[in-house]
Amino acid sequence: MRNRFLSRILRPVLAVTVIALGAVTLSSTPAAAVSRSAIVSVAQGQLGNAARNHESPMGSGCNYYTGYFRTWKPSAGCPSADGVQWRDSDWCADFAKYVWRHAGVPHADVPEGSGGVLTGWAASFKDYGVKYGTWRTRGSGYTPQPGDAVVFDWDQSGDIDHVGIVTSSNSSTVYTIEGNSGDRTKANSYSRSNADIAGYSAPVGAAELQGTASVYGVMPDGRLTYTAIDGASGRRTHGAVVSTATLGFTPKAMATLNFNTLLITEDGPEGKLYRVDVITNNTSLSFNPPIHLGNGYTHDLLAFDGTRLFGIADGNLRHYTINAAKPAITNISTGTTVGTGGFTLKTLTTTGANWILGTTQAGQLISYHINGATYTRHQLRDTTWQVFTNLLSPGAGVYYGHNSTTALNRYLDHNPHDGNADDLTGQTAVDTTGWTQTLLSAQPNTVR
Ligand SMILES: [Ca+2]
Ligand SMILES: [Ca+2]
Ligand SMILES: [Ca+2]
Numbered sequence: 001m002r003n004r005f006l007s008r009i010l011r012p013v014l015a016v017t018v019i020a021l022g023a024v025t026l027s028s029t030p031a032a033a034v035s036r037s038a039i040v041s042v043a044q045g046q047l048g049n050a051a052r053n054h055e056s057p058m059g060s061g062c063n064y065y066t067g068y069f070r071t072w073k074p075s076a077g078c079p080s081a082d083g084v085q086w087r088d089s090d091w092c093a094d095f096a097k098y099v100w101r102h103a104g105v106p107h108a109d110v111p112e113g114s115g116g117v118l119t120g121w122a123a124s125f126k127d128y129g130v131k132y133g134t135w136r137t138r139g140s141g142y143t144p145q146p147g148d149a150v151v152f153d154w155d156q157s158g159d160i161d162h163v164g165i166v167t168s169s170n171s172s173t174v175y176t177i178e179g180n181s182g183d184r185t186k187a188n189s190y191s192r193s194n195a196d197i198a199g200y201s202a203p204v205g206a207a208e209l210q211g212t213a214s215v216y217g218v219m220p221d222g223r224l225t226y227t228a229i230d231g232a233s234g235r236r237t238h239g240a241v242v243s244t245a246t247l248g249f250t251p252k253a254m255a256t257l258n259f260n261t262l263l264i265t266e267d268g269p270e271g272k273l274y275r276v277d278v279i280t281n282n283t284s285l286s287f288n289p290p291i292h293l294g295n296g297y298t299h300d301l302l303a304f305d306g307t308r309l310f311g312i313a314d315g316n317l318r319h320y321t322i323n324a325a326k327p328a329i330t331n332i333s334t335g336t337t338v339g340t341g342g343f344t345l346k347t348l349t350t351t352g353a354n355w356i357l358g359t360t361q362a363g364q365l366i367s368y369h370i371n372g373a374t375y376t377r378h379q380l381r382d383t384t385w386q387v388f389t390n391l392l393s394p395g396a397g398v399y400y401g402h403n404s405t406t407a408l409n410r411y412l413d414h415n416p417h418d419g420n421a422d423d424l425t426g427q428t429a430v431d432t433t434g435w436t437q438t439l440l441s442a443q444p445n446t447v448r
Contacts, residue, residue, distance in 0.1 A: 034203050035210045035448050037396040039103040039147030040415065043165045043177040046099060047185050051082045054184035062086045065094035065179055069111070070120050093122045095179020096149055096163045103147070105203040107132070123160035125149040129201025137199040144169045144192070144200045146414055150176055153198040160198060164188070168414035168423040175415070175423075207232060209412075211447040213394035216256050216278075217437030218264070222246030225437055226281035231398060231447030234410040234430055243285040249274070255302040255309055256441040258325055263302060263309065264290070264439075271298035277326065294329040301358070305350035306444045310370075317343040317356075319370065336373050347391035349399070350444055351416040357393060359385040359401075365421070378419035392442040400442065401427070406435045 047053060052064035062078030066089040073087035080086065097118045100108035107128070110116030117128045128149070129135025136142035144150060144166045152162040164178030167187070174197070175189045190197060209231040217225040223246050228238035252267035260281070266272040274290035299311035299318075309320045309332070317338040324331035345358035345366070354370045363386035369376045390402035397413035411426030 034104050034106065034147075034206050035396075036145060036147035036203075036206050037209065037448050039099060039105065039165065039203065039206075040167050041448075042103045043099045043167060044417075046095070046179075047177050047187060049185075052185075055180075056081065056086065059183050061088035061090070063089070063091045063094070063180070065098050066091045066120065068098060069094050073120075089120060090122075090180055091120075092162050092164065092178055092180040093118070093120050093124060095185065096122075096125060096165055098179075099165050099177075100149070100203060103203075105147075106205055108203075121160075122151065122163040125163045125201050126151045126160055126198065129199070132204045134202035134204060135199060136202070138192070138195075138197045140199070142200060144174045145202065145206070147206055148200045148202050150174060150190075150200055151198045152196050154196050156195055166200065168418070170422045173422070175418070209396050209398065209447055211394070211396075212237065213392075213398065213400070214256070214259055214443040214446055215392060215394075215400075216254070216262055216441055216443075217435075218247065218251050218254060218439040219436065220438050222248065222251070224262075224276070224278075224285055224287060226278070226285050229394075229400075229410075229430055231394065231396065234398075234428055236431055239281075240434060241281055241283070241285045243287060245287065247274075247276070247290060249290070251439055253299050253302040253311070254439045254441045255304040256443045257304050257322065257327070259443060261326055262441070263293075263304070263327075265297045265299055265302065269298075270295045273297040273329075275327065293327070293332070301345060301348035303348045303350045303356060303441070304444055305353050305355070307353060308370075310348065310350065310356050312343050312345055312348060315341045315344045317368075317370075317375075338370055338373055338375050346386070347388055349391045349393045349442070351393045351397065351399075351413075352395065352445075355417055357391065357399065357416070359388055359391055361386055363387075367416070367419070369417070369419075376419075380413075380419075380421035380424065390437075390440040392440055393444075394442040394447040395445040396447045398447050399426075400430065400440075402435055402437070402440050407432045408435045408440075 055063050067084040067086040073089045075087045078086040112119040118124050148166040150164050154161045164176040167175045177187050211231045213229040215227045224243045225240040227240045230237050250267040252265045254264045260278040262276040264274050273293045276290050277288045279286045299313045301312045303310045318335045320335040321333040348358045351357050357367045363383040365381035365385045367378045387403045388401035389404050392400040397416035399411040401409045408430040409427040410430050414423040
């Protein structure tokens with residue numbers, strides 16, 4: 001009895017403590033709404049999953065997703081693979097249901113045998129929208145959102161024939177990932193006025209973005225700042241909280257590793273790398289004296305993707321794997337050089353694992369997908385981004401551009417990893433004043 005009583009009173013005490021230490025990020029995130037970007041991430045993961053993203057044998061109808069949900073469908077001639085007995089059916093709805101279910105869409109986890117509205121029929125995705133009030137016809141002018149189900153009537157007969165998952169859209173085109181498209185999982189695109197599109201069902205309770213951007217900065221005098229920005233609204237929700245103490249050295253580049261850990265290089269010939277441990281960022285900002293980790297880090301720019309630290313020095317890009325939340329020098333790998341000479345960027349951030357984004361003096365916005373020592377380059381914009389002195393991304397395609405006239409502008413790239421900016425919207429100001437930092441860096445992957 002005593003233990004039970006203690007745990008009962010301890011629980012609220014612990015919760016209060018966490019909020020006090022963790023500042024506003026814990027209290028400002030709405031609970032349990034499904035994230036649109038999480039739906040897109042699940043769909044992209046399935047698209048790239050070679051063990052199950054096609055029929056086997058091709059054209060047989062045998063597929064993973066029908067096997068996953070509908071164990072009463074025929075299995076003759078189908079393999080048992082990836083932990084599931086594959087089964088023969090048209091499987092677009094099974095695929096879409098799998099994506100919604102694994103992203104946590106409300107009601108998608110109820111089996112059709114137990115009264116769930118989503119079944120193996122594509123029409124059930126229209127039924128879902130009608131039942132829960134999220135169905136929009138193509139003719140309504142509704143702008144399809146990432147994570148929506150797009151429902152097709154190929155022959156415009158009134159009965160539904162196919163369903164897919166929306167990954168993004170712009171004024172003219174909707175982009176999808178679909179199961180059973182040419183007997184495989186496939187990324188497609190359609191004109192938004194295509195008469196084959198009957199309409200869209202949105203997942204119940206979908207929020208386009210969730211989470212809070214955690215932004216650290218350095219003032220011209222070496223003091224540190226912390227600011228929180230709501231991922232969905234783009235509004236500043238906390239800060240800027242400014243430290244009393246200064247770094248004690250002239251900083252050159254900064255990367256935020258996690259909520260309370262920064263890596264900062266010194267602007268000097270030795271290339272000193274420091275770790276800065278933040279103690280609190282709630283009503284004041286305090287940090288331990290910077291820890292000198294090592295030398296030779298002469299990078300002009302740094303960015304961290306959650307696993308890898310990317311650094312650019314003299315136009316060369318190098319990445320290092322970091323395997324501790326508070327790394328010593330032994331927790332930072334010796335590094336891999338990616339190409340040489342071509343990375344003449346003015347700003348640098350990460351937009352996801354192995355994806356970096358930067359701007360140039362000439363105003364280009366460029367994303368790179370890094371694969372070991374090689375990369376793929378995508379020029380998203382040709383001009384106008386030269387105004388920014390810092391570029392930050394907390395994840396989910398939210399980009400903040402900081403310019404020297406103290407503004408912070410917000411952009412949203414609905415799919416940051418499609419190699420184009422047709423779906424890039426903005427610009428909206430988070431704030432037009434109060435951003436006098438010389439360096440800014442966002443913790444990676446806090447908005448999703
Ligand atoms: Ca039809
Ligand atoms: Ca097929
Ligand atoms: Ca994009």
